[in-house]
Amino acid sequence: MGEWPLPHTYRSDSGEVRWGSLGEPGRDPVVLLHGTPFSSLVWRAVARALAGRHQVFFWDMPGYGASEQSTGQDVSLAAQGRVFAGLLAHWDLRQPPLVAAHDFGGAVALRAHLLHGARYRALALVDPVALAPWGSPFFRLVGEHSEVFEQLPPALHRALVREYVASASGPGLHPAVLDRLVEPWSGEAGQPAFYRQIAQADQRYTDEVQNRYGEIDLPVLVCWGEEDTWIPVAKGRELAARIPGAEFEPLAGAGHLVQEDAPAELTAALVEFFRRVG
Numbered sequence: 001m002g003e004w005p006l007p008h009t010y011r012s013d014s015g016e017v018r019w020g021s022l023g024e025p026g027r028d029p030v031v032l033l034h035g036t037p038f039s040s041l042v043w044r045a046v047a048r049a050l051a052g053r054h055q056v057f058f059w060d061m062p063g064y065g066a067s068e069q070s071t072g073q074d075v076s077l078a079a080q081g082r083v084f085a086g087l088l089a090h091w092d093l094r095q096p097p098l099v100a101a102h103d104f105g106g107a108v109a110l111r112a113h114l115l116h117g118a119r120y121r122a123l124a125l126v127d128p129v130a131l132a133p134w135g136s137p138f139f140r141l142v143g144e145h146s147e148v149f150e151q152l153p154p155a156l157h158r159a160l161v162r163e164y165v166a167s168a169s170g171p172g173l174h175p176a177v178l179d180r181l182v183e184p185w186s187g188e189a190g191q192p193a194f195y196r197q198i199a200q201a202d203q204r205y206t207d208e209v210q211n212r213y214g215e216i217d218l219p220v221l222v223c224w225g226e227e228d229t230w231i232p233v234a235k236g237r238e239l240a241a242r243i244p245g246a247e248f249e250p251l252a253g254a255g256h257l258v259q260e261d262a263p264a265e266l267t268a269a270l271v272e273f274f275r276r277v278g
Contacts, residue, residue, distance in 0.1 A: 004041050006059070006066050010090050012083040014075060015068030019059035019087070023051035028278060029093045030054040033084070035103020035129070036197055037165060038257070039065025041180055042102070045263040046270065054274075057097070059087060061108070065184050069193035077104070077205035081111030085118045098274050100124040102259065107206050113216070114209045122219040122277040124270055127228055127256050130239050131210055132203055136230060138164065139198060146199035150192050161185045161194060170227035170255030177260060213242040219277040220246040223269055225254030225261060247273070 006018035020040075030050050032043040040047075040058040047056045060067040062083060063075035088097070096119040101109035106128020112118035135143070142149050152160065165181050166173055173181075185194040220243045224236030233250060240248035249269045254261035 002044075004044050006040065010059075010087055012062060012086055014062040014079045014083055015070055015073055017059055017062055017068075017083065017087065018066040019057065021055055021057045022047055023053075023055040025055055026094070027053065027055040029091075029095065029097040030056045030274070031088070031097045031099045032056065032058045033099070033101035033105030033109055034058075034061070034064070035105050035127075036064070036201070037161070037185065037194060038103070038168075038181060039184060041065065042257065042259045043100075046100070046259055046267050049263075049267045050270065050274075054098070057091060061105075063193050063197050069184075069189040071192070073193075073196065074200070075193075075197045076200040076202065077107050077111060080104075080108040081116060081205075084108050084112045085116035088112075088118055096121045098122050098124075098278070100126060100270055101128060102126040103256070104129050104201070106130055107209075110209055110213075111205065114212050120218060122221070122274065123216075124221040124223060124273055125239070126223045126258055126266065127225055127231055127236070128222075128239070129231070130206060130213075131235050131242075132207055134203060134206070134231065135201065139201070142195060142198045143201060146195040150195045152191075154186070154191065157191050157194075158182065158186055168230060168255060168257040170225060170229075170253060170261050173257070173260055210242075213239070214244060216243050216246075219273070221249060221269065221273045222246055223249045223251060223258065223266060225256055225258045226250050226252050227254060227261075228256040230256040 006020040010017040106125045222240040240246040
Protein backbone atom coordinates (compact mmCIF):
# COMPACT_ATOMS: atom_id res chain seq x y z
CA MET A 1 0.00 0.00 0.00
CA GLY A 2 2.97 2.30 0.55
CA GLU A 3 3.44 5.35 2.71
CA TRP A 4 0.87 8.13 2.83
CA PRO A 5 2.71 11.15 4.20
CA LEU A 6 0.99 14.31 5.39
CA PRO A 7 4.06 16.42 6.17
CA HIS A 8 2.44 19.83 6.50
CA THR A 9 0.52 21.43 9.37
CA TYR A 10 -2.30 23.97 9.40
CA ARG A 11 -3.44 25.27 12.77
CA SER A 12 -7.21 25.67 12.79
CA ASP A 13 -9.60 26.67 15.57
CA SER A 14 -10.56 22.99 15.79
CA GLY A 15 -7.00 21.76 16.19
CA GLU A 16 -3.97 20.90 14.12
CA VAL A 17 -4.66 19.71 10.57
CA ARG A 18 -2.19 17.51 8.73
CA TRP A 19 -2.09 17.80 4.94
CA GLY A 20 -0.03 16.83 1.94
CA SER A 21 0.12 17.21 -1.81
CA LEU A 22 1.23 15.28 -4.88
CA GLY A 23 2.12 16.50 -8.34
CA GLU A 24 4.15 19.40 -9.62
CA PRO A 25 3.53 22.67 -7.72
CA GLY A 26 1.63 25.22 -9.74
CA ARG A 27 -0.29 22.71 -11.81
CA ASP A 28 -4.08 22.83 -12.01
CA PRO A 29 -5.16 22.21 -8.38
CA VAL A 30 -7.39 19.38 -7.20
CA VAL A 31 -8.53 19.09 -3.58
CA LEU A 32 -9.78 15.83 -2.06
CA LEU A 33 -12.01 15.57 1.03
CA HIS A 34 -12.53 12.32 2.93
CA GLY A 35 -15.55 11.14 4.90
CA THR A 36 -16.23 9.50 8.23
CA PRO A 37 -14.88 7.36 9.83
CA PHE A 38 -12.06 7.47 7.29
CA SER A 39 -9.08 9.69 6.43
CA SER A 40 -7.34 11.00 3.32
CA LEU A 41 -5.75 7.55 3.01
CA VAL A 42 -8.82 6.35 1.10
CA TRP A 43 -7.96 8.77 -1.73
CA ARG A 44 -4.39 7.51 -2.22
CA ALA A 45 -4.93 5.61 -5.51
CA VAL A 46 -7.03 8.38 -7.04
CA ALA A 47 -4.62 11.08 -5.84
CA ARG A 48 -1.60 9.34 -7.33
CA ALA A 49 -3.38 8.95 -10.66
CA LEU A 50 -4.54 12.59 -10.77
CA ALA A 51 -1.06 13.86 -9.82
CA GLY A 52 0.17 13.22 -13.37
CA ARG A 53 -1.72 16.32 -14.55
CA HIS A 54 -2.61 18.18 -11.37
CA GLN A 55 -1.26 19.31 -8.05
CA VAL A 56 -3.43 17.27 -5.70
CA PHE A 57 -4.08 18.46 -2.15
CA PHE A 58 -5.43 16.17 0.57
CA TRP A 59 -5.95 16.58 4.30
CA ASP A 60 -7.15 14.80 7.40
CA MET A 61 -9.95 16.70 9.08
CA PRO A 62 -9.51 17.67 12.75
CA GLY A 63 -10.33 14.58 14.81
CA TYR A 64 -9.47 12.18 11.97
CA GLY A 65 -6.45 10.27 10.73
CA ALA A 66 -3.14 12.00 11.47
CA SER A 67 -4.73 15.28 12.55
CA GLU A 68 -5.28 16.36 16.14
CA GLN A 69 -7.64 14.41 18.41
CA SER A 70 -8.35 16.12 21.73
CA THR A 71 -10.91 16.27 24.52
CA GLY A 72 -13.62 18.85 23.92
CA GLN A 73 -12.69 19.23 20.27
CA ASP A 74 -15.32 20.59 17.87
CA VAL A 75 -15.37 18.16 14.93
CA SER A 76 -18.90 18.94 13.75
CA LEU A 77 -19.84 19.63 10.15
CA ALA A 78 -20.10 23.31 11.05
CA ALA A 79 -16.50 23.34 12.31
CA GLN A 80 -15.14 21.30 9.39
CA GLY A 81 -16.74 23.65 6.86
CA ARG A 82 -15.01 26.62 8.50
CA VAL A 83 -11.71 24.73 8.68
CA PHE A 84 -11.86 23.84 4.99
CA ALA A 85 -12.57 27.43 3.97
CA GLY A 86 -9.61 28.53 6.09
CA LEU A 87 -7.36 25.84 4.64
CA LEU A 88 -8.18 26.95 1.09
CA ALA A 89 -7.22 30.50 2.06
CA HIS A 90 -4.01 29.17 3.63
CA TRP A 91 -3.06 27.36 0.41
CA ASP A 92 -3.65 30.57 -1.57
CA LEU A 93 -4.13 28.67 -4.82
CA ARG A 94 -3.61 30.51 -8.10
CA GLN A 95 -7.10 29.55 -9.26
CA PRO A 96 -10.18 27.98 -7.69
CA PRO A 97 -9.59 24.23 -7.37
CA LEU A 98 -11.37 21.22 -8.74
CA VAL A 99 -12.84 19.49 -5.69
CA ALA A 100 -13.78 15.85 -5.08
CA ALA A 101 -15.49 15.09 -1.77
CA HIS A 102 -16.70 11.81 -0.27
CA ASP A 103 -19.38 11.11 2.36
CA PHE A 104 -19.14 13.61 5.26
CA GLY A 105 -16.58 15.50 3.18
CA GLY A 106 -19.32 16.19 0.64
CA ALA A 107 -21.30 18.04 3.29
CA VAL A 108 -18.14 19.91 4.32
CA ALA A 109 -17.49 21.03 0.73
CA LEU A 110 -21.13 22.06 0.24
CA ARG A 111 -21.21 24.05 3.48
CA ALA A 112 -17.89 25.75 2.75
CA HIS A 113 -19.18 26.81 -0.67
CA LEU A 114 -22.70 27.87 0.31
CA LEU A 115 -22.01 29.38 3.74
CA HIS A 116 -18.37 30.50 3.68
CA GLY A 117 -17.86 31.58 0.08
CA ALA A 118 -15.34 28.89 -0.86
CA ARG A 119 -14.85 28.97 -4.63
CA TYR A 120 -14.40 25.86 -6.78
CA ARG A 121 -14.08 25.42 -10.54
CA ALA A 122 -16.06 22.20 -10.30
CA LEU A 123 -17.30 19.84 -7.60
CA ALA A 124 -17.47 16.05 -7.70
CA LEU A 125 -19.54 14.56 -4.87
CA VAL A 126 -18.94 10.87 -4.14
CA ASP A 127 -21.67 9.17 -2.07
CA PRO A 128 -21.99 12.36 0.01
CA VAL A 129 -23.91 13.03 3.20
CA ALA A 130 -26.18 15.71 1.77
CA LEU A 131 -29.89 14.91 2.12
CA ALA A 132 -32.00 14.06 5.15
CA PRO A 133 -32.55 11.61 6.64
CA TRP A 134 -29.06 10.19 7.11
CA GLY A 135 -27.32 8.01 9.65
CA SER A 136 -27.78 4.26 9.99
CA PRO A 137 -29.56 2.78 13.06
CA PHE A 138 -26.11 1.87 14.42
CA PHE A 139 -24.81 5.40 13.84
CA ARG A 140 -27.81 6.92 15.65
CA LEU A 141 -27.54 4.46 18.53
CA VAL A 142 -23.89 5.29 19.09
CA GLY A 143 -24.57 9.01 18.80
CA GLU A 144 -27.27 8.85 21.46
CA HIS A 145 -25.12 6.81 23.87
CA SER A 146 -21.57 7.85 23.00
CA GLU A 147 -20.54 8.19 26.65
CA VAL A 148 -21.45 4.50 27.19
CA PHE A 149 -19.63 3.25 24.08
CA GLU A 150 -16.50 5.23 25.06
CA GLN A 151 -16.14 2.91 28.04
CA LEU A 152 -15.89 -0.30 25.99
CA PRO A 153 -12.76 -2.35 26.62
CA PRO A 154 -10.20 -1.48 23.91
CA ALA A 155 -10.38 -4.89 22.23
CA LEU A 156 -14.18 -4.73 21.93
CA HIS A 157 -14.01 -1.14 20.72
CA ARG A 158 -11.48 -2.06 18.03
CA ALA A 159 -13.63 -5.01 16.89
CA LEU A 160 -16.68 -2.74 16.66
CA VAL A 161 -14.83 -0.12 14.62
CA ARG A 162 -13.36 -2.81 12.39
CA GLU A 163 -16.78 -4.26 11.57
CA TYR A 164 -18.24 -0.82 11.03
CA VAL A 165 -15.50 0.34 8.65
CA ALA A 166 -15.59 -2.98 6.78
CA SER A 167 -19.33 -2.58 6.16
CA ALA A 168 -18.65 0.49 3.99
CA SER A 169 -17.19 -1.70 1.25
CA GLY A 170 -19.21 -3.76 -1.19
CA PRO A 171 -16.66 -6.45 -2.20
CA GLY A 172 -14.68 -6.10 1.05
CA LEU A 173 -11.49 -4.35 2.10
CA HIS A 174 -7.98 -5.76 2.01
CA PRO A 175 -6.98 -6.58 5.62
CA ALA A 176 -4.00 -4.21 5.47
CA VAL A 177 -6.23 -1.35 4.31
CA LEU A 178 -8.76 -2.12 7.02
CA ASP A 179 -6.00 -2.10 9.64
CA ARG A 180 -4.78 1.32 8.46
CA LEU A 181 -8.29 2.80 8.55
CA VAL A 182 -9.03 1.43 12.02
CA GLU A 183 -5.70 2.40 13.60
CA PRO A 184 -6.41 6.14 14.15
CA TRP A 185 -9.42 5.19 16.28
CA SER A 186 -7.37 3.08 18.69
CA GLY A 187 -5.58 4.07 21.88
CA GLU A 188 -6.21 6.67 24.55
CA ALA A 189 -6.88 9.50 22.10
CA GLY A 190 -8.41 7.54 19.24
CA GLN A 191 -11.14 5.66 21.10
CA PRO A 192 -12.94 8.72 22.52
CA ALA A 193 -12.33 10.56 19.24
CA PHE A 194 -14.31 7.91 17.35
CA TYR A 195 -17.39 8.41 19.51
CA ARG A 196 -16.91 12.17 19.66
CA GLN A 197 -17.24 12.55 15.89
CA ILE A 198 -20.39 10.42 15.83
CA ALA A 199 -21.94 12.30 18.76
CA GLN A 200 -21.42 15.59 16.92
CA ALA A 201 -22.79 14.39 13.57
CA ASP A 202 -26.02 16.39 13.67
CA GLN A 203 -28.38 16.35 10.69
CA ARG A 204 -29.22 20.02 11.26
CA TYR A 205 -25.95 20.91 9.54
CA THR A 206 -27.19 19.47 6.25
CA ASP A 207 -30.75 20.71 6.88
CA GLU A 208 -29.24 24.23 6.90
CA VAL A 209 -28.04 23.96 3.31
CA GLN A 210 -30.04 21.30 1.47
CA ASN A 211 -32.71 23.76 0.33
CA ARG A 212 -29.94 25.88 -1.20
CA TYR A 213 -28.55 23.25 -3.58
CA GLY A 214 -30.51 24.92 -6.38
CA GLU A 215 -28.23 27.96 -5.96
CA ILE A 216 -25.09 26.04 -6.92
CA ASP A 217 -23.76 27.58 -10.12
CA LEU A 218 -20.77 25.44 -11.09
CA PRO A 219 -20.27 22.08 -12.79
CA VAL A 220 -21.21 19.22 -10.46
CA LEU A 221 -20.77 15.47 -10.85
CA VAL A 222 -22.49 13.10 -8.44
CA CYS A 223 -20.89 9.63 -8.32
CA TRP A 224 -22.50 6.80 -6.39
CA GLY A 225 -21.68 3.20 -5.62
CA GLU A 226 -24.65 1.12 -6.75
CA GLU A 227 -24.12 -1.30 -3.85
CA ASP A 228 -23.94 1.42 -1.18
CA THR A 229 -25.67 0.05 1.93
CA TRP A 230 -24.94 3.17 4.02
CA ILE A 231 -26.71 5.72 1.78
CA PRO A 232 -28.94 4.28 -0.97
CA VAL A 233 -28.22 5.16 -4.57
CA ALA A 234 -31.66 6.78 -4.83
CA LYS A 235 -30.29 9.60 -2.67
CA GLY A 236 -27.64 10.22 -5.32
CA ARG A 237 -30.23 10.59 -8.05
CA GLU A 238 -32.29 12.90 -5.84
CA LEU A 239 -29.25 15.05 -5.07
CA ALA A 240 -28.28 15.35 -8.74
CA ALA A 241 -31.83 16.41 -9.56
CA ARG A 242 -31.65 19.21 -6.98
CA ILE A 243 -28.45 20.77 -8.38
CA PRO A 244 -28.88 22.62 -11.69
CA GLY A 245 -27.10 20.81 -14.51
CA ALA A 246 -25.55 18.17 -12.26
CA GLU A 247 -24.48 14.88 -13.84
CA PHE A 248 -25.07 11.52 -12.18
CA GLU A 249 -22.62 8.63 -12.52
CA PRO A 250 -23.51 5.26 -10.92
CA LEU A 251 -20.57 2.92 -10.30
CA ALA A 252 -21.41 -0.76 -10.58
CA GLY A 253 -20.14 -3.17 -7.94
CA ALA A 254 -19.05 -0.43 -5.53
CA GLY A 255 -20.34 0.09 -2.02
CA HIS A 256 -20.15 3.30 -0.02
CA LEU A 257 -16.35 3.37 0.02
CA VAL A 258 -16.03 3.83 -3.72
CA GLN A 259 -12.35 4.81 -3.63
CA GLU A 260 -11.48 1.33 -2.35
CA ASP A 261 -14.13 -0.67 -4.24
CA ALA A 262 -13.75 0.87 -7.71
CA PRO A 263 -10.71 3.17 -7.78
CA ALA A 264 -10.11 2.83 -11.51
CA GLU A 265 -13.73 3.53 -12.43
CA LEU A 266 -13.94 6.48 -10.05
CA THR A 267 -10.66 7.92 -11.31
CA ALA A 268 -11.82 7.61 -14.91
CA ALA A 269 -15.07 9.43 -14.08
CA LEU A 270 -13.17 12.23 -12.30
CA VAL A 271 -10.54 12.57 -15.04
CA GLU A 272 -13.22 12.88 -17.72
CA PHE A 273 -15.27 15.34 -15.67
CA PHE A 274 -12.28 17.54 -14.80
CA ARG A 275 -11.08 17.43 -18.41
CA ARG A 276 -14.46 18.69 -19.70
CA VAL A 277 -14.85 21.48 -17.17
CA GLY A 278 -11.17 22.51 -17.19
